Amino acid sequence: MAVPKKRKSKAAKRARYAANTKLSAAKFQRCPNCFAPRRPHRACGSCGFYREEQIVEVFEV
Numbered sequence: 001m002a003v004p005k006k007r008k009s010k011a012a013k014r015a016r017y018a019a020n021t022k023l024s025a026a027k028f029q030r031c032p033n034c035f036a037p038r039r040p041h042r043a044c045g046s047c048g049f050y051r052e053e054q055i056v057e058v059f060e061v
């Protein structure tokens with residue numbers, strides 16, 4: 001396998017990564033069952049519903 005004569009420095013690699021990568025805030029949607037905010041494609045944390053079915057038991061504290 002060919003070995004590159006010069007490798008990019010860690011700083012150069014990280015600078016390129018930082019320039020081309022954007023962080024975004026976590027997305028939230030309303031649960032259609034209880035209207036609590038929940039992450040898309042995840043079961044609701046407060047009622048345990050996903051796609052109009054209860055799939056996770058939720059224990060009251």
Ligand SMILES: [Zn+2]
Nearest residue numbers: 031034044047
């Ligand atoms: Zn819910």
